Amino acid sequence: MNSQFFFNRHYSSIFDFFILYSSFCSSLSRVSINSDFGILSVHDIVAQKGYDPELPPLPDNIEEEDEDSVKIISLFKSQEPLGATIKRDESTGAIVVARIMRGGAADRSGLIHEGDELREVNGVQMEDKTPEEIIPIMAQSQGEVTFKVIPVPGIKEELSANETMLFVRSLFDYNPEEDPAIPCRQAGLGFKRGDILQIVNQEDDTWWQACRHGDSNSRAGLIPSRQLQERWASMSMGNLSGLRRSFRLGRRGGRSGNVESKRKSQEMGGATQTPTYLEVAPYCRDHKEGRRLVLLVGPSGVGLSELKRRLLLSDPDHYGVTVPHTTREKRKQEKDGVEYHFVSRQTFEMDIVNHKFLEYGEHRGNYYGTSLESVHKVIGEDKVCLLDVQPNTVQRLHTTEFKPCVVFVKPPLIQELRFSRRKATLISTQDMTKLTKTFSEEDFEDMISSAEAMDSQYGHLFEMVVVNGDFAMAFNKLRAELEKLETEAPQWIPVEWTSHTKQNTESVC
Numbered sequence: 173m174n175s176q177f178f179f180n181r182h183y184s185s186i187f188d189f190f191i192l193y194s195s196f197c198s199s200l201s202r203v204s205i206n207s208d209f210g211i212l213s214v215h216d217i218v219a220q221k222g223y224d225p226e227l228p229p230l231p232d233n234i235e236e237e238d239e240d241s242v243k244i245i246s247l248f249k250s251q252e253p254l255g256a257t258i259k260r261d262e263s264t265g266a267i268v269v270a271r272i273m274r275g276g277a278a279d280r281s282g283l284i285h286e287g288d289e290l291r292e293v294n295g296v297q298m299e300d301k302t303p304e305e306i307i308p309i310m311a312q313s314q315g316e317v318t319f320k321v322i323p324v325p326g327i328k329e330e331l332s333a334n335e336t337m338l339f340v341r342s343l344f345d346y347n348p349e350e351d352p353a354i355p356c357r358q359a360g361l362g363f364k365r366g367d368i369l370q371i372v373n374q375e376d377d378t379w380w381q382a383c384r385h386g387d388s389n390s391r392a393g394l395i396p397s398r399q400l401q402e403r404w405a406s407m408s409m410g411n412l413s414g415l416r417r418s419f420r421l422g423r424r425g426g427r428s429g430n431v432e433s434k435r436k437s438q439e440m441g442g443a444t445q446t447p448t449y450l451e452v453a454p455y456c457r458d459h460k461e462g463r464r465l466v467l468l469v470g471p472s473g474v475g476l477s478e479l480k481r482r483l484l485l486s487d488p489d490h491y492g493v494t495v496p497h498t499t500r501e502k503r504k505q506e507k508d509g510v511e512y513h514f515v516s517r518q519t520f521e522m523d524i525v526n527h528k529f530l531e532y533g534e535h536r537g538n539y540y541g542t543s544l545e546s547v548h549k550v551i552g553e554d555k556v557c558l559l560d561v562q563p564n565t566v567q568r569l570h571t572t573e574f575k576p577c578v579v580f581v582k583p584p585l586i587q588e589l590r591f592s593r594r595k596a597t598l599i600s601t602q603d604m605t606k607l608t609k610t611f612s613e614e615d616f617e618d619m620i621s622s623a624e625a626m627d628s629q630y631g632h633l634f635e636m637v638v639v640n641g642d643f644a645m646a647f648n649k650l651r652a653e654l655e656k657l658e659t660e661a662p663q664w665i666p667v668e669w670t671s672h673t674k675q676n677t678e679s680v681c
């Protein structure tokens with residue numbers, strides 16, 4: 173039996189019911205279970221807690237044999253869903269509570285538990301009913317609704333357990349409305365890639381319960397567990413070719429031409445990670461710490477250099493860029509340490525051996541490279557260091573020290589790419605000769621497939637995604653998001669960046 177069939181068959185729908193007096197119900201339940209006389213009034217407890225209105229009258233049709241096993245729960249319909257799902261138990265045929273959503277009314281009441289058998293709703297026997305028949309009975313009930321349940325053995329009556337403090341960043345979009353496998357669609361929680369979720373229940377291997385951080389609704393919803401998502405993703409994972417930035421489109425500026433063809437970065441793995449959830453923790457920057465490094469990643473020609481250049485122009489006191497090293501001859505108008513650090517070939521090669529470069533490449537007999545030290549220099553000036561790198565270089569910088577915010581710059585759909593780049597040119601320099609060309613259809617296709625491959629392989633590292641269709645829109649979005657990095661607290665960073673050092677542990681809000 174496949175899981176989809178299983179879920180569809182055995183889970184029905186969330187109760188469309190709402191608890192008004194959850195605290196009252198909780199008190200009632202505890203007394204009813206332990207009492208020799210069945211159900212006792214608990215007006216005093218309710219009164220002490222200041223709940224209003226009065227306790228409703230107790231049902232008078234409780235049979236003797238039910239006294240120590242049956243629980244009667246009076247609920248009132250309001251606007252809040254009860255937060256529970258029901259199913260038919262395969263072995264006994266009974267209607268049972270399948271799932272209690274954390275933080276929902278049922279959970280907060282502490283009265284209803286997973287596995288409780290539902291005997292009656294407002295005096296209507298549930299025994300011979302299917303979950304599909306029960307839902308309308310409940311939906312038609314108004315005001316006070318009385319449930320008769322047989323509690324699952326061994327469960328202590330208690331109010332909702334403390335919330336867990338596991339936070340994750342979702343690495344994929346999820347829409348329960350489009351998921352045929354979800355056990356109960358109405359109980360699902362939809363989210364977008366990048367949303368911060370608080371996981372409140374992981375008892376089920378396949379369906380976790382979570383709340384979206386920042387939502388006013390504290391009732392949890394169902395989301396696919398990591399395992400389940402990994403299974404789905406591995407089934408749909410395509411071929412990852414064309415990962416590297418295109419070699420045909422050279423970088424502009426001094427190290428352009430086909431320097432990419434020999435471009436190297438410190439290989440740090442880069443195995444494909446299934447995009448599921450990344451465990452994160454809240455972080456507030458201590459003023460003694462450097463600003464977070466901003467890494468721009470994207471396929472060749474997508475506009476990384478242009479975005480970086482415009483950010484720098486927009487606020488040169490706030491943003492900074494690294495000065496690369498080169499072994500080529502210094503030109504008349506150039507100054508050492510401004511356009512480049514001009515070094516000898518011997519020095520450059522020593523630096524390669526000593527792993528000083530994050531990335532380096534060779535073009536027409538000259539080396540070009542970006543050193544780790546140049547990144548430290550910009551951060552040391554209390555600026556936001558903007559660096560565009562190959563995706564596999566990201567992993568080398570993905571450390572507690574740099575806490576990089578990785579921005580993935582994505583091309584738009586091909587129609588928009590054609591339109592937005594109709595006047596754009598690519599400038600490459602070969603020796604002293606500048607070559608200008610317009611984008612070809614093949615360039616667009618390469619850009620898109622390269623972006624897809626990057627996203628598949630490195631998407632788990634990307635904190636922001638900016639689609640560079642209309643340039644002004646992309647630039648404004650990027651600038652606004654980067655401003656939030658400075659102003660918004662807390663930020664959410666991978667949990668391992670907060671646990672290594674005493675300094676970082678203390679910065680957690």
Ligand SMILES: Nc1ncnc2c1ncn2[C@@H]1O[C@H](COP(=O)(O)OP(=O)(O)OP(=O)(O)O)[C@@H](O)[C@H]1O
Binds near residue numbers: 473477642
């Ligand atoms: N949104 C856009 N609309 C129109 N033209 C754009 C847009 N973004 C970038 N361009 C233009 O596209 C060309 C390539 O951009 P850019 O050099 O910034 O790409 P890149 O990602 O740095 O590529 P490479 O790494 O190969 O140098 C430039 O002429 C740039 O002005």
